[in-house]
Amino acid sequence: xxxxxxxxxxxxxxxVDKNCPIHGEEKTSTEWFGFTIVTEPSLSxxxxxxxxxxxxxxxxxxxx
Numbered sequence: 290x291x292x293x294x295x296x297x298x299x300x301x302x303x304x305v306d307k308n309c310p311i312h313g314e315e316k317t318s319t320e321w322f323g324f325t326i327v328t329e330p331s332l333s334x335x336x337x338x339x340x341x342x343x344x345x346x347x348x349x350x351x352x353x
Contacts (some may be wrong), residue, residue: 295317295319297309298316300350301348303347322349328344
């Protein structure tokens, strides 16, 4: 079966879980567009502008 990625509505982290692993009870959404992969947030200008502090895959836009 195909794995469907979901995005947290608060931090935009991409995961396959129905709840965000960082925010616990925060629901995730399948309505997201575009993504970026952040490996070293302290050296990334994009991560700095987006407020990303942990490495991972992040959605660009998430529909609420």
